[in-house]
Amino acid sequence: MARVALVTGGTRGIGAEISRALQAAGRTVVASYAGNDEAARAFAADTGMNVIRFDAGDFGECQAAVEKITGDTGPIEILVNNAGITRDGTLAKMTREMWDAVLDTNLGSCYNLCKLTFDGMRQKKFGRIVNIGSVNGQAGQYGQVNYAAAKSGIHGFTKALAQEGARFGITVNAIAPGYVDTDMVRAVPPDVLQKIIARIPMGRLGRTADIARGVVFLTADDADFITGSTLSINGGQHMY
Ligand code: CAA
Numbered sequence: 001m002a003r004v005a006l007v008t009g010g011t012r013g014i015g016a017e018i019s020r021a022l023q024a025a026g027r028t029v030v031a032s033y034a035g036n037d038e039a040a041r042a043f044a045a046d047t048g049m050n051v052i053r054f055d056a057g058d059f060g061e062c063q064a065a066v067e068k069i070t071g072d073t074g075p076i077e078i079l080v081n082n083a084g085i086t087r088d089g090t091l092a093k094m095t096r097e098m099w100d101a102v103l104d105t106n107l108g109s110c111y112n113l114c115k116l117t118f119d120g121m122r123q124k125k126f127g128r129i130v131n132i133g134s135v136n137g138q139a140g141q142y143g144q145v146n147y148a149a150a151k152s153g154i155h156g157f158t159k160a161l162a163q164e165g166a167r168f169g170i171t172v173n174a175i176a177p178g179y180v181d182t183d184m185v186r187a188v189p190p191d192v193l194q195k196i197i198a199r200i201p202m203g204r205l206g207r208t209a210d211i212a213r214g215v216v217f218l219t220a221d222d223a224d225f226i227t228g229s230t231l232s233i234n235g236g237q238h239m240y
Helices: 013-024 037-047 061-070 094-124 135-139 145-168 190-198 206-220
Strands: 003-008 030-032 050-053 076-081 127-130 169-177 230-233
Touching: 003 013, 003 037, 003 061, 003 145, 013 030, 013 050, 013 076, 013 190, 030 230, 037 050, 050 061, 050 076, 050 230, 061 076, 061 094, 076 206, 094 127, 094 145, 094 169, 094 206, 127 145, 127 190, 135 190, 145 169
Parallel strands: 003 030, 003 076, 030 050, 076 127, 127 169, 169 230
Antiparallel strands: none
16 A cells, blocks of 8 residues: 655645655655645646645644544655745844744644654654755744744754654654745745855756655655755755
């Protein structure tokens, strides 16, 4: 039986490419999304994948979703915590709502879904968790104290949970993407983005496939000695 993978934020951007790549690797993929029904419907029609709508930052919604996926498709053995949002602004302009939204969605979601799937993975003595961090969690970024804190938190979370999962055959790793060509990055003011690209040694934005290949690698059945690591995929922008 194909292993079941849940990819949060899995119907658009980097997440959609991760979902497709895992499907191509023989996994049964369920892709979650928070609000864009139209994109999700188109993605499901195109790929034949199951999609499910819930807020990854809300524990109750995650609980209901994990129960539904387990009942309909099977126990989740591969979890990719990819869902993420930005609410950029300098600290002077950042409201508490901007802080909470980013921390809940980007970091709280990792707690929620790891908490809800970890026990099942322990029982199976198999699990693959990949948390999507960011170069901006490693290096910081002007205008992103919320996002940098959440993504940096993901890197610490990953190393701590990796230690708890190891004796149960559960690996927990992070990928730290750089600036990847998605709607999120296209929302950065063009002049700011040009300056950022100028500092990337490879001279271009990342492609979603650049990240997806890392997820396939880290979630392979035989990738069982790689845990607690962070794979930076950023075109050389930050060497950590
Ligand atoms: N370092 C130092 N100073 C900077 C700076 C920087 N990187 N960027 C801007 N400033 C300065 C400006 O020069 C300006 O100075 P003056 O007032 O003296 O002219 C001051 O800060 C205010 O700058 P802005 O006018 O740009 O301020 P703003 O409030 O309009 O916008 C901002 C601030 C929202 C942070 C905007 O600059 C911005 O969107 N920056 C991009 C942030 C970014 O990279 N986000 C990443 C999104 S993609 C992502 O997060 C995915 C991932 O994982 C990589």
